[in-house]
Amino acid sequence: MASMTLKGVAIALLLGSSAMASAANDGQSRVNELLGSSTEYRDTWQGVVKNEERLPDWIINLSGASPEQMTVVEEDGDSYLVGPLCETSDGCRSKRLLVAFSMDKEDAYALLVEVPAGLPADKSPTRHATYRFLGKPDEGMQQMLMEQLRKDPNWY
Numbered sequence: 001m002a003s004m005t006l007k008g009v010a011i012a013l014l015l016g017s018s019a020m021a022s023a024a025n026d027g028q029s030r031v032n033e034l035l036g037s038s039t040e041y042r043d044t045w046q047g048v049v050k051n052e053e054r055l056p057d058w059i060i061n062l063s064g065a066s067p068e069q070m071t072v073v074e075e076d077g078d079s080y081l082v083g084p085l086c087e088t089s090d091g092c093r094s095k096r097l098l099v100a101f102s103m104d105k106e107d108a109y110a111l112l113v114e115v116p117a118g119l120p121a122d123k124s125p126t127r128h129a130t131y132r133f134l135g136k137p138d139e140g141m142q143q144m145l146m147e148q149l150r151k152d153p154n155w156y
Helices: 002-024 031-037 040-048 139-150
Strands: 069-073 078-085 095-102 110-116 132-133
Touching: 031 040, 031 078, 031 095, 040 110, 069 139, 078 139, 095 139, 110 139, 132 139
Parallel strands: none
Antiparallel strands: 069 078, 078 095, 095 110, 110 132
């Protein structure tokens, strides 16, 4: 009976620590899940793309592929939920969007990076890329988004 109690306690501790880890990740999701998770995200993003010209649907709807979870990044004393979105799951090399939402969901910014399709692997994408900022980010936000791009090990 004592061993059953110890097993029960061990299971409870494991479940409790798992719940605490989940709580620590609250708010973290993938970019392509944001608009469906909250009307605040959707409204803020619509404000960003509303006056932009020639944006593809995967950007307007944040419906591309999200290769990783968003993370919290500090910029000028404020926290932002930041993550990548790609046109397709294997299209991150040629078309990607780095998105940053303020934690209060009132501001959003993005960096669209496009590299010519078919660029040989031995060619540096940084030298051939075009960059477009969305949401009118200030210089500090632009630098933060560029820094997030440079953290990609495939970006050189």
